Amino acid sequence: MSLREECGVAGVWDHPGAGGQVINSLYALQHRGQESAGLAVTDGRQVRGHKGMGLVAEVFSRDRFRELAGAAAIGHVRYSTTGASLLTNAQPLVVRYHRGGLALAHNGNLVNARRLRERLEEEGSIFQTTSDTEVVAHLIARAGDRDLPEAAGWALEQVEGAYALLMLSEDRLLAARDPAGIRPLSIGRLGDTVVFASETCALDALGAVFWRDVAPGEMVVAGREGLVSYRVFPPRPTNLCAFEFIYFARPDSDLDGMNVHAVRKELGRALFQEAPVEADLVTGVPDSSISAAAGYAEAAGIPYELGLVKNRYIGRTFIQPGQDKRSQGVRLKLNALRKVLEGRRVVLVDDSIVRGTTSRHIVQLLRDSGAREVHLRISSPPYRYPCFYGIDTSATSELVAAGRQVEDIRQLVGADSLAFLSSAGLLEVIGTDRCMACFTGEYPVRIPAGTGKHSLEERVC
Ligand code: SF4
Structure with a gap:
């Protein structure tokens, strides 16, 4: 086998040591990506991040994550799929826009990222990375007066492809899954704390109890109001990646039960x-x-x-x-x-x-x-x-x-x-x-011409 895993994401809401908890869950997801690791934390006033090339243990020294104190955090381990293996493309991507700070951690690939990026650049956007995830940040920033969940839903309606996506602002943590459910994303509970993770083995690592999966096309928002579910896309059959069962996921994880x-x-x-x-x-x-x-x-x-x-x-x-x-x-x-x-x-x-x-x-x-x-x-x-x-x-x-x-x-x-x-x-x-496209050639989400790992680099070089 010489396929490389894609990425893993984890998020913790309402825990005094959220950053440390996310790092612990990233250790459990390390098999999903070893090129880079990153963490973004909010203390309610600002969103700050730290990321680096290498394994989780190489990127996070004890001192570094003490600096990132806060009650909510998201993290990411990466193997590059769209975008070169560079620190600028490591995640979470942390940006500032007119509503404050926003961090994004994405597992998957947006097949229409190139077309969206061309349009956004023509309209004046300046991109800092060659990662497809940055397109989502730009769309959210352009969502006008919509509040964050609405803005994120509006952005997701425009992207196509596979995503398990975590987004963190000063006062909310959003977890969204693509309408076909190609990439997995689970929710666990640890007392009042809510945990999101690509695989259930990361919930186990924190002692969290599996609650349910984020449904395909659903966005779950953790905030002051508790947990709120938004249906960004109508329900449809799940096309979870067959290879998650065959190879990617850890044997101690559960997928679709x-x-x-x-x-x-x-x-x-x-x-x-x-x-x-x-x-x-x-x-x-x-x-x-x-x-x-x-x-x-x-x-x-x-x-x-x-x-x-x-x-x-x-x-x-x-x-x-x-x-x-x-x-x-x-x-x-x-x-x-x-x-x-x-x-x-x-x-x-x-x-x-x-x-x-x-x-x-x-x-x-x-x-x-x-x-x-x-x-x-x-x-x-x-x-x-x-x-x-x-x-x-x-x-x-x-x-x-x-x-x-x-x-x-x-x-x-x-x-x-x-x-x-x-x-x-x-x-x-x-x-x-299930998605079986690599065996059958029948892709559950249409693939635009020119889509590939370096399609965004080709565009910008
Ligand atoms: S089953 Fe689908 S998502 Fe999974 S590796 Fe094959 S083509 Fe990709």
């Missing part, structure tokens, strides 16, 4: 039903494929073994974007257990094949460590179409399954056999109304 580990185990079971093979052991690519491998092994009655060990201490060498650094990262990331693999017929379960380089390397690693046969089983369908909703695969040319048959891919990755879970098998486990 389903535990991610349990779902992945079921995917492994379904994969065995569709593509059984005689073998001596099953192993999974750590960490995201362990659950699916366990499900496959259980269904097959073949022992699950630890065949691969992940080096957890590589740090940022691995997680920076760019193909060169990715290839280097693959070589450093995994090691195989020769004593487990030698002379054995191995079922290797992975959650997906995107560019193919990682799979080829791992299959070779198992062979070099003595595996007699390597049967690759993938717990998702072939990834053939780019994602425009906040995942780092914008070009079809990068996708090994685009335009290739399974046998061609098998030869490329060097496995003895290869099988993918079918789309029907996947939907049977995760439920029907």
